[in-house]
Structures are given as structure tokens and as C-alpha cells.
Amino acid sequence: MSSKVSFSEAKSQAITFNHVSKVYANGTIALQDMNLAIEDGQFVSLVGASGCGKSTALKLMAGLGQMSEGSITWGEHQPQKELAFVFQEPSLLPWATVMENVRLPLKLVGMSDRESRSPAQEVLHLVGLDKFAQSYPRELSGGMKMRVSIARALVTKPKILLMDEPFGALDEMTRAKLNADVLNLWQQGDEQGSRYTVVFVTHNIYEAVYLSQRVVIMAPRPGRVVGEVAIEAPYPRTEEFRTSRISNEYCREISGRLAAAVAGTEYYDEVHGK
């Protein structure tokens, strides 16, 4: 049922962590010797409690912060141009309209307003907020603000999407809806139809199981990877999958591994005896 994914099936490694560590000035080990290979077009979740280094790993990928040791190698994609990040908070410019917010990344690389209008409109259409192009962030609900943030991330037509607990502040219903939306977007892929590579950080195990192909389990003190579970369920995944027995089994295993890692013991699967 569960298996450790082997890194030997390397089609094209989009992102590879090689012995990456991050230690803060005050001695906190945020990340210790992280090794992870993510392939093109994969949907990978990083799961763990606070302080396990998942957000740190994401930020290092995005270039927000320096590694203390190790390196991150990239496949054929250049991180600067083809990477997008969705933060925990929507982080929209409150003084600008939705349209101006979504355009921002294009404006920063020098695109004129005329040129950036159509990509911005496309991406607003993708997240279903066409009618709100001239609204201000204060007029939107939390879920809508998050969608604008996702639209902004997609406007540069990235190949890699990094999402840092984007739905943590939303209610359960909105979160479930946005989960489905993210999966839709991922399956649809970009203009050429190829899927984005998504690295999704969350502390919600159910969300991780629902969304991803692989769930990487991390533990704190020091922050490190302690294991991985491959979710072998086909896409598209429906609401039924979210509450199915299979999904629950995966969740149980992941929780068990998390607890074992924190307690410092080996995980033993009581149900299946392994």
C-alpha cells in the first residue's frame, strides 16, 4: 500500500536538494541535511509540524534566504524566470486593484501596461475572478484574496509553483474548494499542456494526501526529512476520495510516521504488520 519512492526513476529532475542545511545565527537548526529529488510535473507535499523546516525549504528554493550548507540543483528550468511562489498570506498591495496586483510581476520585469493586460485577464479568468478586476483587496473575502495571489503567481507563466500553506487561514469549505481548484489548474497544465511542478507545504495531512502524488514527511528539532509516502490514487481526485478508506489509511500512516519521528522511535504499521 505504501512505498518509499525511489529516486532512481529520474525522468527529468526539476529540483534536487543535495545535503541542504540551514542554521540561523542563534544556533537554531532550521533544516538539516535535506536530500530530495522532485521530478518535472510532480505534485509533492511537504508535511510536518511547526519548525520542521518545510517553509524554510520552500524559501530556499525561491531564493529567499541563504543555505548554510549544500546546494539545490535545477533541471532544465531556470529558477529565476520560471518559478512562482504563493505565500501564506495573500500579500496583495492594498492600494492597487486586483488587476494591478496581478500585473505586478510583469510590471517588475518591464512589461508595459498594454502588454500585460491580456496575460493578466487570462489568469484572472482561470481563477474565476474576471468580474473583480477593478475591485480593491479590501472588498474581497479571504478565499478571493488567495485566488488573486494564485493568479499573480501564475501570470508569469511559471513552470514551478511553490505554495507555502496557502489555505491555512481559510475555513474548511473554502479550503476544500480551493484544493479542488488547485488540482484542476495543475491537471490542466500551462499553455502547452504540460503540468506544473508543484511543491506544496502544509501541516494538514488530509490536504496533503488529497492533493499530492508524494507526501514528504518532516519533523522538527532539528528540521529534517524523515520519510516519504507515495499516494497511489488516480487523478482526477473527487470529494469521495477525500473521505475514502484509502485516503484515511494514508493519513493514518503519515500521522504514525510523524508521531514516531517526533518521539524518536521507529514507525510500526500495526494494521498491516510492517
Next chain:
Amino acid sequence: MTKSLPQPTLMPVAETPSSKLVLGTKLWKKLTSIDVMAPLVVGITALIIWELFVRITKMPPFLLPGPMLVIQALIKDWNILFGSLMITVQITLVAFIAAVASGVFISVLFVQSKWIERSFFPYAVILQTTPIVAIAPLIILWIRRIVPEPNTTFAALVVCAWIVAFFPIISNTTLGLNSVDHNLRNVFQLYRASKWQTLIYLQLPAALPYFLGGLKISGGLALIGAVVAEFVAGTGGAKAGLAYQILMASYNLQIPRMFAALLLTTVLGVLIFVSLTALSDFLLKNWHESAIKREN
């Protein structure tokens, strides 16, 4: 063909009808609203009490003139008083604009480097806390070497008013430029924005509410600086401001006229504050908590 996600339900957004007729009614509504009516009622009541008090106690006009007497003096000496009002307005305006321009410029400079800020900020504080009353005559002497007559006094008064007015701008704007939400900073860092882009598209808009707060203070201070400096440094001749009128009227015991000049000064101060507040509300109405109307 790209599929889109379902549209969310519309959240109520305030409607703004735009016909001229409705704008007229909007202004009328604003003028008759409680915000304007309440202080107006208080003011009129106070004037009535003042007038009654003066009449009942048969107060001599050189001690405390009643409001009717003050208005009479205002009308009688209107030409002179209006001329002086304009002079004071000019000095205040020029000093204010200079304070805003130099204040913003210096703040932007401060934000470029912590060392620049640390090195020069204390001197801005020193400049602000030096009493204008003491240094105004000195400033006139120095200005006389640079600016030829007949503009010397005008220039000197502008410099005095500028000194008084520019500190709130620097202080508030620097605070605002440094108070950018760190998440927004991360977004700009992520997209590899240049320092210049970060300044224009992030820091300056973020600093706007703080700057406008400083503006409101600075406007009033520019007026006070102009009037106080004139008190001390003196003018005379054609270019006499309101301070001169107040002084002269008090020397000649023309107290109603003195009150009239004082009245003009206070009205000017109120006008400055109200217009800057309106400007602030207008610029922030779409997004800042201070200017948004919420139901809750």
C-alpha cells in the same frame, strides 16, 4: 480551451452614481451632515453667549470686543486685512511646499542607508527644537546677504516657516517608508525588483498614510511659523502679513481690528487643516482604514 473556475458570488460594493445632480445632492448632504452641523451649532451658540456677555457687562471694546464689533472692523478694514491675509497665505504656501519637497527627498535619502539616517536625523531634530522666535532675526540678517530687497523679508519668513514645518514630514515619511509589511517585501524580493522599483511601487505608496498624517501637522505649523517669525522679525511696508496687523492694531489699541486679524489667522488655519484632511481622505478612500466607510 482553458476551463475557468466557477465565479464566486458578488460581495456588496458601494455604488457610486455619477450624474451631476446627484453630486450636488451629495455635497448638500455632506454640508448638512452631523459632522458639519454639530460644530457649527456649538460655534453659533458660543458667539451668541459672547455677544450677550459683552453687552450685559458693558465690557469696554479695548478689553474684549463683542463679535458684532469684530465683524464690523473686519468689513471696515477689509482691504488692508485681506492684503495681509494674502501675504501670509503666500509665505505659508511657499514654506509648506518647500517643506514637503525637502522632507520627502530627505526621507527617501534616509531610507537608502541606515548610516545616513543615523548620522543626520539628530540634526533634523535640533533644527525642529530650536525656537524660531530666537533665531528669526539672525535668519533675516543672513538672508539679506543672499536675497536682494524687496524680497528679503519674504524669503527670511519663508525660511523660518520652512524650518518649523519640515520635521513632521521627515519624521512621518521615514517611519512610513520603513514600515512596509515584510510579506510584501518578500514578494518584491521574489520577483527580483530593483531598489528603485521597490521604492516607487512599494515603499512610497505604503508610506502615503503616514506622509499624509505628517502633512496635516506640517500645514498648521507652516502657518504658525510664518506668523510667529513675522512677529519677531517684523515687516512693514507693502509686504505686511497678518502678524504685523495684529501687532499694529494692539499698539494702537484698535482691539476690534486686532481680533479681526486674529480671526482671519484662525480661519486660515482651519481651512488648511480641513483641505489637507479632505486630500488625505481622497487619496486613501479606496484602501486605508482611516478613510474607508465600513458597516462594520
